[in-house]
Amino acid sequence: MIDPRSMTEPVTPPYVGGGALAHIGAEIWDHLWPWSRSGFQRQRAIQAAGLALALAATLVWVLAALGNNLTPGAIIGWWFGWSVFEVVVRLGSKPYVKEGPWWGQRYRKASVMDMICYVGFKNLLIGATLFIGLKSLGLLVI
C-alpha cells in the first residue's frame, strides 16, 4: 500500500540504526561518496565512464597545478559534468534522499528529479565552499 505521507516509498539506508555520531559520520560519507558496492557492480559501463572522467579531471588539475589557467567556463563545465555523472551513479548506487529535516532519519526512494535536486544543491554548496576557501587562500584567481 502506498504511503501518501512520503512522496516515494520509504527506504532504509544500511547505516540507519547506529549511534548518533556513527550516523552523522555515515551521512557525511554518503554525501561525499556516491558509489556503493552493489551499484558499482551493476553499473559497469558507467564506472568505466567515471574512470575516464576521473582521469580527465586529474589531468586538468595537474595542468592547472603546472601553471595553466583554468577558465571559469572550464571549472563550471567540469562541475556540471561531474554533477550529471553523480546523479547517474547515485541512482544506481544510493538511490535515496532524506525526507524532512536534516536531523531526522527518514529516507525515501529518489526519483530522477529528487536526485537532480539533491546532487545539484549539494554540489553547489560544496563548490561554493571550495571556491570561497580557495579564493580566500589565494590559490584560485578569477
Added chain:
Amino acid sequence: MKSLSALRGAAMAALFAVTSLLSLPAAAESAYEAPLPAEINSDPDLCKHVPCAEVVPGADSFSPRKGKPAYVEAYRSEGGQKTLVGYAFLSTDIVDIPAYSGKPVITLIGMDTKGIITGTKILRHSEPILLLGIPESVLTKFIKQYLGKYVGDKIEIGKAREGEAMIGLDAITGATVTVIAQNQVIMRSGVAIARQVGILKVEPKPQIKFAAVNDTLSWAQLVDEGSVRRLTVQPEQLGMPRAAEPYVDMQYGYLNTPSVGRSILGDNGYQSLMTQLKPGEHAIFIISNGSDSFKGSGFVRGGIFDRVQVGQDMDAYTFRDLDYLNLWGVKAAGAPAYKESAIFIIRDPGFSAAYPWNLVFLANKRDRETGHRDFVSFSDEYWVPARYIEGGRPKVVKPDAPWLKVWKARAVEIGLFVALLVAVATVYANRDALTRRSTRKNKWPVNAFKYTFWIISIGFVGFGMLAQPSITQVLTWFHSLLFKWQWELFLTDPFIFLFWIFIILTTFVWGRGLFCGWMCPFGSLSELIYKVAGAIGLKRFQFALPMKWHNRLKWIKYAVFFGLLAVSVFSMGLAEMLAEVEPFKTTFLVGMFNRAWPYTLFVAVLLGLSIFIERPFCKYLCPLGASLAMPSTFRWFGLKRKQECNTCKACAVGCGSLAIDEHGRIDHRECMHCLDCMVLYTDEHACPPLAQERKRRTKAGLPLTPIGKDGYYIPIKPVPAAKA
C-alpha cells in the same frame, strides 16, 4: 575560447536583432556595450574619438588632453581669436566607480569655465536593466538633470532634505545602484577637474600639530604602529597572469612626523628635508618592490608621475618632477630591501596630515577576454597615529556608504516590510490553529490572512517598493559567488535583500510555497485575478489542465531555469535579456504601458490566462519558482497526510496547484501552500475518514473527542473503573 566567444557573439547578435525588431527603434544608438576605440583611453586628441562639442555647446575646437587627471579645454573661435569656454573630460580618466554590472558607465562630461555642467553623454555602459528592463532614454533623462548644476554643489539621489544644503535628483526606479554610482562619477569627475583648473578653491583644513614625541623606531615598530603602511597590487588584479612576484609592492609613510622622519631618514636627513619644505608642505616616502615601477614612464615624457597620487576626501594630489626628491636610503633598523624609492612633496594647502588620506596607485586593467583596458585604482588609507598628534586624532565623520544612505532614507518602509515578513512567517507557523478554525465551506480564518498578504504584496511590495524577486538575482548571486562577491551590490536594494533572507529561510523550513503562494507579488496578482474572476461569475469558464498534461508542462519551468543558468555562464547580459520570460519588470518595475507592445502583450496574455487557469505562469514557466522548487525537495516541514489519502481524492480534487497525485501524495515542489487540504484534514464533515468516524461515534453514542495532530479523533481509551 575563441569558438566560445564566437558562439556568444553570434547569440548576442541574434538577440540584439530580435530585440531591435521588438522594441528598440534606437537600438543602433544604444550605448549598451557600445564598441569604443581603444585610443579613447590614451590618445592625446580625445575629441577625435568622442563628441566633445555635444557636451560643451558653442565650442568649436579642443586642446589635446592635459592635466592629471586628464581633461581637454574647449574653445570658441570669434573674430580669429579663441576663447576658452569650458572643459570636457572622460569619467574613466578620473574615477573608476563600477555600476550595477560591475563595470563603469563611461561618460563624457562638459563644464563651463564657471563650473556649471553643460553636457553629459553616456558613451558606453553594461547595465543589463537598461538594455531591456528600463529604456536607456531614462538614464539619458537622468543625467540631463545635471545640466546647469554647479559642480561644487552637494548633489544626491533622492529628495532634498530640509535643513541640508543638498540638491536632490530624481532616481530611476529599479536602477538605484546605477544612478547612485553615476552620481558619484559625474560629481567626483567634475570636482576633480574644477579643482585642477582653479574653479573650485581648496578650503584649507586645520594643519597637524605634532605632539612632543621624538623617539627613533625600527622598521617593525613603524609598521606595527601604522606609521608605515603597505599597498600591494598583484598582476592578476590587472588582468595579467598570476605570478609569484607582485606587480607593485609599495611601503610608504608620512615623513613630516618627527619620529617617522628621523627613523627613516636619520636626524640629518630629516632636518635637511624639513628645511627644504615650506610651511604647509608635506613629504611622503615610498619604497617599492615588484615586477613593475610605481613611477611609470609619464614623468620621463611629461614630468608627471602618472601612477601614484595622494587622495584626501574628494581631492587628488598628483606629483610632477619638481615634487620629487631622491630617497637615498632608509635608516630604520630592519628596513626591507627595495628596488625603487621616492620622496614626494605635497604642496597643496588643501591637504592636511591631521586627517586620513590615501595613497593611490593608478593602472590599466586588461579584460582577459576582450583585451579592452579599463582604468583602475588601488588605494590604502593612511592616518598619522594618534600619539603623534597634539590632542589625538580629530573626529572625522565619514560619509555613509551609498547602501547605508538608502537604508537610512527608507527606514520606515524597511521597518514595515520586515514587520510584514515576520507577520507572514508567524501566521504560517500557526497554520494549524487557523486550519482547525476553518471548514471546507468557510475558509476565511486562513483566507483572510492570505488575501490580506496578497493585497499588501501586490500594492506595497510590488508596485510600491518594487521588491519583486527575480531569477536575475539568483543568476547575479551565482556569478558573484564565482567572480566577485560584493555585499554592497545586494545591500543597495534593502527590500530585495530582506526578501531573499525570508525566501531562503522559509524555503528550507516549509518549502517554496510560502513565498510563491503568499508573498510573490506577481503570483499573488495572478491568483487574485483568478479568485475575483470566479467570484464575479466566470467560474464556469475556469478549468485546470488534466494531470497528464500538467505533469508534462510543469517541467518547462525547470528547463527555462537551467537554460538561463547555462546562458549566464557564457553571458550574463544575454541571460538577463532572456530573463524577460519573467513578466515582473513589465508589470512592476517599468509599468505595462511604458514598454514596447510585445512585452505588454506577454503580460496581458499571462494575466488574461489567469482568469481561467490558476497561476499558469507559476506552474509552467516561472524560472524563479523552479529554482526555489529544487531546494523545496528538502524542506524540513511538509503538509500532513493520512494513510487514507491514498484512496480518497477529496483534497486532490480541490488542489488548485495540482500538487497532489493519484496516490494522495503532495509534491512539495509544486505546492503553493494554499492550505485547502489542511483545512480538509481536520474538517470532520469534509474529510471522508473523519466524517465516517464522526458518524460511527454519533451512531454509537460515543463522544467526539478533539482531533489530534495525526488528523484523527483522539481515541477513546476506556479506563478501568476504580475499585471501591
